[in-house]
Amino acid sequence: MASIDLEKMRQKIKDTQWALVDFDWESPGAEKITAKQWPKLKTFMADLMWIEHVGARGFAALAKSAPTENLREIYTYFHAEEQRHANAEMALMKRWGMLEENESPVPSANLRLVIEWLERYADDTPFNLLATLIPMLEVALDGALCKYLLETVDDPLCHKVFAKINDDESRHLGVGFTVMEMQGKGPHYIKLIQLLGHLVDPRLIAGAMVYFPLLNSMRDNLIAMGMEEEKLYRSMEKFKKIGGRTSQGRRNPWFQVIHYHGTIMVNRSNYFYHVPVDMLVALSNKIPRRLLPAPPSWVAELTHRPIA
Amino acid sequence: MNDSTINNQTHQILDVIIIGAGFSGLGMAIQLQQANINNIAILERDKEVGGCWRDNQYPGAACDIPSNLYSFSFAPNPNWSRAYSSSHEILQYIKSLVSDFELQRYIRFNTNVKKLAFDEKAGFWTIKTDETKNLKARSVVIASGPLANCSFPNIPNLKEYKGHKIHSARWDHDFDFSGKKVALVGTGASAVQIIPELVNKANHLTIFQRTPAWVLPRLDARTPHWVTSLFRKIPSAQKLTRQALFALHEIGALGLIWNSPLTSAMQQVALKHLQHQVKDPWLQRQLTPNFRIGCKRVLMSSDYYPALQQPNCKLITWPIARMSEKGIRCVEGIEHQFDCIVFATGFDIGTQTAPFSVKGIGGRDLGEDWKRGAQAYKSINISGYPNLFLTFGPNSGPGHNSALVYVESQLNYAVQGIQRILNEDLARLDVRKKSQEKYNIQIQKRLSKTNWNSGCKSWYLTEDGFNATMFPGFATQYSVQMSQFEDKDYDRTPA
Incomplete structure (x- = not known):
């Protein structure tokens, strides 16, 4: 994947828009979801949809902090496109009888904590961190979750919808890796000092405390559904390979941190990481719902209805 | 000359043709009339006066500048009902200018200007309109306004x-x-x-x-009756209020510009x-x-x-x-x-493009000349287009004060120029190219230090980021620069 012309990409993004009304949500195929796969698929779709939505909020933060007008506009589109993915996935859930009218999937406790963190701190998160983290999550989505979904679900509409989602994601990745390489320019030691400064920022430490358990709980859900861990491992390798394909990419210190974390996240034998993080998962699941703050109003923007 | 016949003359060369019967067009006519220049016509494409205030009659339409400042100093209105008057009330004020200064006789409604061309030998402008017969005038004032065409x-x-x-x-x-x-x-x-x-x-x-x-809060209020009475009985009280409002808005320039x-x-x-x-x-x-x-x-x-x-x-x-x-x-x-x-x-901003075809000396085209950014001398004259005056021309926009303060300065300057053309019987009064360039270099240099040019996209800027809209300074500075007609910057050609 070569670096792309971001000006041309902005126009391409504008020229390749699609909407939920482009699909016939009543078309045959919903019956192909088997009773056996239905409950786990419901959990999987809810996780997938929420991760898209959380990614959308990340792009919203990038749209504020991006260094150029062009990138700000691109990220504004990506914010909306991730929301479109979440909406489309909710529409699929509705089609498969997993949602009632006006119902949204209930986020897990880990997701609720991540949403709360994003609400408070996303806009203050360093651009370089978010601009590297989001491509990693998208590689995981693109390379593992979506592929797995299409391998297990026979509904043709699901395939049509995800063909569009994957086209969007490939543009997100193209921009993401280009921006990651842009961050590798400039004096290395300054980037390193900035990185160290951010790593001891209490807001980022709090972010890690909610983000790590979310990844682990999602990984557990996927494994429980029957997905091979190998898929996650391969997607992390892909992130490492593309992100580190150039010296500039490798000089981006956040890339080094995030791909290292991805590697240990998919390696279950790393007890030093997984034991405490799994404990955090268990702990967060014990938090009484009433103690969690009310979801922010951007969550209420989600809808499965193609027409408003 | 019988006044009632003025706006029916098509055979003779008029002294001045004003294009547009909005605030600035009518103000121009008033100022010319007061300078004893009456052989004029106002061409208005609509069937009513009022310009953007006639067009913008949407619910809630009102001015962002207090009415005691957003009105002509030479035509004070003691009866403004609110601090910030509605579009309807402003339109009534504009209509009152027509009746109070007897401007009706000059106005030709439903006359849409298509083209202006300057005859450099004879020294007059030919104005082509929707009508079959062309009009001729020694000077033209384009007062069609920056906000005439909706976008x-x-x-x-x-x-x-x-x-x-x-x-x-x-x-x-x-x-x-x-x-x-x-x-x-x-x-x-x-x-x-x-x-x-x-x-x-x-x-x-x-x-x-x-x-x-x-968005700043709007401190609007109904005008108390005693204030209206005071302004009627003691006009200098209203003048003082206007000056205080002007000064207050001038201070705002320090933050906004x-x-x-x-x-x-x-x-x-x-x-x-x-x-x-x-x-x-x-x-x-x-x-x-x-x-x-x-x-x-x-x-x-x-x-x-x-x-x-x-x-x-x-x-x-x-x-x-x-x-x-x-x-x-x-x-x-x-x-x-x-x-x-x-x-x-919003609008297609009139300060950035020629409102219609304008052909100057040697057939030069204003649209072409302004393709890479509109420029004028002191926002009012353009080199190569003699005897032509603009209101709301390039770089005359305020970001902090009443636009009419700027317009009044332009009207005063235009009258001085037109008086020279008529009194000295000039075929051409044309601003020097070098003077125009020098002025614009200064303006753009000053603009580069303003908030308008600090990186955001706005209707003040063209797609390329060129600011041909705003004046980088206080309204007082603008008034000072327009107070004296700069003879040394103009070439004069006798008729």
């Missing part, structure tokens, strides 16, 4: 929408909004005035915002205003601009934010992907369907 947004498939469409500057007063699902595109100066009115009429109102603007501690203070006021009126953090975020106050036009409203939070109102900040037959598709994948879409999307 629709550049949204793909705009024409595909089959529902009712309204532009804020061409309001459809016959359309009944009750029970209707309505969209409003834009969140600029017109939109913040329409929204609080429309939210009370429509069943549901959806606002589509591209970029939020800074240049980045200063006052800019931060004004931004804090706008931010506190937002935080006070909007409690939801996400909505606050959506409404918080990402540029310094002053970079774009600052809006004034105390009821815009509350209107947005009405149960039947929704703000959408997703980018618009395209129009569809029934509504607007946004990038979040949802098609929003409506009975009616209101476009509060």
Whole structure:
């Protein structure tokens, strides 16, 4: 994947828009979801949809902090496109009888904590961190979750919808890796000092405390559904390979941190990481719902209805 | 000469033709009349006077500058009903100028100018209009205004929408909004005035915002009767009020034009205003601009934010992907369907382009000359286009004070120029190219230090980022530069 012309990409993004009304949500195929796969698929779709939505909020933060007008506009589109993915996935859930009218999937406790963190701190998160983290999550989505979904679900509409989602994601990745390489320019030691400064920022430490358990709980859900861990491992390798394909990419210190974390996240034998993080998962699941703050109003923007 | 025949003459060469019967066109006629220049005509494309105030009669339309300042100093009105008068009241004021100064005799309504061409040997302008017969004049004043032509947004498939469409500057007063699902595109100066009115009429109102603007509270109030009486009995009291308002707005320039501690203070006021009126953090975020106050036009409203939070109102900040037959598709994948879409999307700015074909010396074309950015000398004359005067010309826009203060200076300057042409019997009074270039280099240098040129996109700038709209300074500075006609900067050719 070569670096792309971001000006041309902005126009391409504008020229390749699609909407939920482009699909016939009543078309045959919903019956192909088997009773056996239905409950786990419901959990999987809810996780997938929420991760898209959380990614959308990340792009919203990038749209504020991006260094150029062009990138700000691109990220504004990506914010909306991730929301479109979440909406489309909710529409699929509705089609498969997993949602009632006006119902949204209930986020897990880990997701609720991540949403709360994003609400408070996303806009203050360093651009370089978010601009590297989001491509990693998208590689995981693109390379593992979506592929797995299409391998297990026979509904043709699901395939049509995800063909569009994957086209969007490939543009997100193209921009993401280009921006990651842009961050590798400039004096290395300054980037390193900035990185160290951010790593001891209490807001980022709090972010890690909610983000790590979310990844682990999602990984557990996927494994429980029957997905091979190998898929996650391969997607992390892909992130490492593309992100580190150039010296500039490798000089981006956040890339080094995030791909290292991805590697240990998919390696279950790393007890030093997984034991405490799994404990955090268990702990967060014990938090009484009433103690969690009310979801922010951007969550209420989600809808499965193609027409408003 | 019998006055009643003035506007019927087509055979003779008029001294001055004024294009446009808005504020500046009528003001020009008044000033010429007072300078004893009466062989003039005003060409108006509409059937009424009023310019943008005739066109902008949407619900809630009003001026952002207090009326005692947004009026001509030579025609004070002691009867303004509010601090910030409605568009309707301003239009009545403009109409009163016509009757008070007996301007009706000069005006030719329904006369749309198509082309101006200068005959350099004879020293007059030929004005081609919709009518078959051409008009001729020794001088022309283009007073067609910067906000004469409404602009629709550049949204793909705009024409595909089959529902009712309204532009804020061409309001459809016959359309009944009750029970209707309505969209409003834009969140600029017109939109913040329409929204609080429309939210009370429509069943549901959806606002589509591209970029939020800074909004300051609008300290509007009904004028007490005693004030009106005072202004009627003691006109100097109104004059004093006007001067105080002028001075107050001049101070605002320190914050709005240049980045200063006052800019931060004004931004804090706008931010506190937002935080006070909007409690939801996400909505606050959506409404918080990402540029310094002053970079774009600052809006004034105390009821815009509350209107947005009405149960039947929704703000959408997703980018618009395209129009569809029934509504607007946004990038979040949802098609929003409506009975009616209101476009509060502004104007094609007249300071950046020639309003019609203008041919100067040697057939040079103003549209071509301004292709890479409109330029004029002191915003009023253009080299190569003799005996031509502009109101609201390039770089004459204020960001902090009444536009009419600037217009009055232009009128005064134009009268001085026209007097020279007539009194000295000049075929051509043409500003020197070098003087124009020198002036514009200075203007652009000064503009580079202003908030307008600090990086945000606004209607002040062209697509290339060139600022041909704003004057980088105090209104007082502008008035001083326009007070004296600079003879040394002009070439004179006797008839």
